[in-house]
Every structure is written in structure tokens, then in C-alpha cells.
Amino acid sequence: xxxxxxxxxxxAEIEAIRDHQDDRAFARLFGHFAPRVKGFLMKSGVxxxxxxxxTQEVMATLWRKAHMFDGSKASxxxxxxxxxxxxxxxxxxxxxxxxxxxxxxxPETEASPADVMALAQDTELLGQAxxxxxxxxxxxxxxAYFGELTHSEIAAxxxxxxxxxxxxxxxxxxxxxxxxx
Amino acid sequence: MKSINHHLTDxxxxxxxxxxxxxxxxxxxxxxxxxxxxxxxxxxxFDAVGGVLMDEAGIEAVSDDxxxxxxxxxxxxxxxxxxxxxxxxxxxxxxxLQDYVGGDLDAVEWRRIGGGVSQAVLQTSDAATVxxxxxxxxxxxPDHGHRGMELTLVLQGAFRDETxxxxxxxxxxxxEDMVHQPVAEAGLDCICLxxxxxxxxxxxxxxxxxxxxxxx
Numbered sequence: 215x216x217x218x219x220x221x222x223x224x225x226a227e228i229e230a231i232r233d234h235q236d237d238r239a240f241a242r243l244f245g246h247f248a249p250r251v252k253g254f255l256m257k258s259g260v261x262x263x264x265x266x267x268x269t270q271e272v273m274a275t276l277w278r279k280a281h282m283f284d285g286s287k288a289s290x291x292x293x294x295x296x297x298x299x300x301x302x303x304x305x306x307x308x309x310x311x312x313x314x315x316x317x318x319x320x321p322e323t324e325a326s327p328a329d330v331m332a333l334a335q336d337t338e339l340l341g342q343a344x345x346x347x348x349x350x351x352x353x354x355x356x357x358a359y360f361g362e363l364t365h366s367e368i369a370a371x372x373x374x375x376x377x378x379x380x381x382x383x384x385x386x387x388x389x390x391x392x393x394x395x
Numbered sequence: 396m397k398s399i400n401h402h403l404t405d406x407x408x409x410x411x412x413x414x415x416x417x418x419x420x421x422x423x424x425x426x427x428x429x430x431x432x433x434x435x436x437x438x439x440x441f442d443a444v445g446g447v448l449m450d451e452a453g454i455e456a457v458s459d460d461x462x463x464x465x466x467x468x469x470x471x472x473x474x475x476x477x478x479x480x481x482x483x484x485x486x487x488x489x490x491x492l493q494d495y496v497g498g499d500l501d502a503v504e505w506r507r508i509g510g511g512v513s514q515a516v517l518q519t520s521d522a523a524t525v526x527x528x529x530x531x532x533x534x535x536x537p538d539h540g541h542r543g544m545e546l547t548l549v550l551q552g553a554f555r556d557e558t559x560x561x562x563x564x565x566x567x568x569x570x571e572d573m574v575h576q577p578v579a580e581a582g583l584d585c586i587c588l589x590x591x592x593x594x595x596x597x598x599x600x601x602x603x604x605x606x607x608x609x610x611x
Contacts, residue, residue: 254448256455266461287439295449311418311421314428361415365420365592
């Protein structure tokens with residue numbers, strides 16, 4: 215089974231949770247993602263105990279917000295990352311995180327399978343591009359996302375391979391960009 | 396049809412996505428993204444980077460009862476059917492900004508800060524500050540430099556400074572090298588959302604104090 219079809223499978227789990235409150239689909243999703251969410255949180259420097267508690271909150275949020283998932287905008291791992299990040303800010307900094315307003319065509323419009331597939335493939339390419347980065351650049355990106363760089367350090371850091379990232383993730387999202395205008 | 400010419404930098408979008416910006420900057424970014432489809436697509440791109448990193452960051456085993464504890468959380472508060480409020484086409488402020496103001500433009504409690512300019516400071520965490528500015532048409536904001544970074548997002552009207560013209564939806568990202576003097580264009584009052592992570596250095600304040608002291 216290729217990585218892409220694995221990523222597509224997680225969409226089926228989300229839909230089963232959304233449409234049928236499917237416990238078993240949730241258990242499969244949990245088995246894959248809960249240890250990754252916990253790993254991400256611990257890499258961000260929080261204790262195992264806090265990470266475990268936060269992971270439970272994140273996974274519960276996925277169940278509650280399954281109807282908000284849109285596979286043409288984000289892969290399942292991207293969506294889970296955003297939920298985990300927001301929960302971490304909430305619990306660690308005790309502050310609100312302002313989010314952009316939803317687009318008018320919002321979550322009630324079913325995403326087209328072609329767009330979902332295209333985004334999954336692009337995410338795959340992005341993963342390959344990140345894996346192929348020189349070690350030094352990859353470490354910098356990880357440090358930025360694991361909260362080890364302040365925003366001023368990100369702004370001042372000239373070694374971040376922003377060009378590489380950008381050139382690899384334009385395809386499906388260009389479609390998104392045109393769909394919105 | 397709005398055309399936006401000045402966008403968020405990659406560094407700010409990455410910081411927003413990584414969650415390392417102060418709350419005041421998050422508010423400016425979320426407000427700009429609400430107005431700008433291009434930056435919204437770029438924001439999703441940076442979120443996708445976070446997704447890939449989380450996927451590959453390595454796993455930490457969860458405790459044996461972690462799933463059961465999560466199911467208990469879900470049972471306690473099962474589903475969230477609340478849909479996000481629909482954006483109003485007639486509003487000047489996008490929804491994330493309305494959340495901080497407690498309403499649209501007409502709900503702002505302005506305080507005069509001199510020269511015809513008014514401001515309203517919005518409540519956020521201490522790491523940076525964010526305020527709304529109202530600059531009457533034709534009026535200049537006092538010449539100022541920056542110790543840190545300053546983001547200025549236009550919501551209504553327009554201003555010009557030494558670098559360019561900024562209209563509705565445009566964002567100016569100024570760093571400590573920049574000394575600029577924004578002047579509001581003729582027409583509607585210019586309404587901006589402005590965030591800084593260090594106090595501004597108003598070079599105009601000293602001359603004004605000197606005027607008062609020396610009576611000149």
C-alpha cells in the first residue's frame with residue numbers, strides 16, 4: 215500500500231466518525247495519530263503528563279469537529295496538526311488564537327474527490343521534498359514548528375528553505391486559490 | 396472587487412502556522428487572511444508543512460487507558476454542531492477582529508491621541524500590542540521608527556508612505572530599519588489595525604513637548 219492511499223484511508227475514518235459515530239474507525243485513527251500527537255507535543259518541550267492530557271483533548275476534538283474536516287483544503291495529518299497546535303496554545307499560554315473567518319462556501323459543500331486526491335498527492339510530494347532537504351535546513355524547519363524559534367528568530371533566520379517548501383506545495387492549493395476567486 | 400497588493404511575509408505565515416507569534420500578531424494575520432485568498436492558500440501550505448513534520452516527528456507511546464479516557468471525554472460532550480458565523484458582506488471588520496472589538500466599526504471606543512488621530516487598544520497578551528487607528532483623510536501619523544516589528548493592516552480608506560500606497564486589505568510589515576510617515580488619502584477616514592512587539596519611537600512627541608515647554 216502506498217503512502218498516498220494510506221492518507222486517503224484516514225479520510226474514510228473521519229467520514230465514518232462524522233456520519234456514523236463509528237467507534238472502531240475512531241480507534242484506528244487514535245492508534246495511528248495519538249502517539250504522533252503526543253510525540254509532537256513532547257518535542258515541543260512539554261512534560262509527558264501534559265502531552266498525554268493534551269492528546270486526549272485533541273483526539274476528542276477530532277470526534278466533535280469531524281463535520282468540519284475538508285479534504286480538499288487539508289490532509290488528515292495537517293488538520294490534526296492544526297488542532298494539536300491550537301490546543302497547545304490554549305493550554306500552555308492560556309490565550310485565544312484568532313482564526314480567519316470561514317469561507318462562505320464553507321464546510322457544508324462536499325469537497326470533490328479529485329481535489330481531495332490532488333491535495334493528498336501534493337502533501338506526499340511535500341513530505342518527500344522536506345525529507346530531501348539538507349539536514350541543517352530540515353532541523354531549522356523542525357525547530358520553527360516545535361516552538362524553539364521565536365517569531366523574531368524566524369524573521370531573522372536566512373537559512374530557512376522557504377523557497378523549496380513553496381515550490382513543492384503549490385499545485386493543489388493553486389486550485390483552491392482559483393476556486394475562491 | 397478588492398485587489399490586495401501587499402501581503403504577509405512567509406516568515407509571518409510560518410510563525411502563525413507554527414504557533415509562535417504573539418496573540419496581537421495572530422490577530423493581524425487572521426484578519427488579513429480573512430480578506431486575502433492568496434495568503435489563505437499560503438497559510439494552508441504552511442499548515443501542511445506542520446502536518447508532515449507531526450507525521451514524521453516520531454511516536455511517543457500513550458498510556459493503556461488513553462483511548463478509554465478520550466472516549467469518556469467524548470461521551471461527556473459528544474458533538475459540536477455549532478457552525479462558524481457567516482461573514483457579513485457589509486461589515487468593515489472580518490469576524491476575528493469583530494471578536495476582539497465586540498462588534499463592527501461602529502462598536503469601537505475611540506480615544507483621541509492628538510493631531511486628529513484616534514486609537515483603540517485591543518486586549519491581548521503582553522508580548523505585543525495591537526490597536527485600531529483612525530486617521531482622518533489628509534492627516535499624517537507622526538513620523539516614527541521602530542525598535543521591533545510593526546504590522547499595519549488597512550481596513551478602510553488608504554494611506555501612503557515613503558514606500559508605497561496601502562489600500563483596504565493591504566498589510567505593511569515594517570522592521571527596525573524603517574522610519575516612515577504614513578499619510579491618509581483623501582476620501583474615507585483611514586482605519587488600520589496595527590500591531591507592534593516593541594514600543595514605537597514617535598519622533599513627533601519630543602517636538603510637541605518642546606512646543607509646550609518653550610511656548611513656541
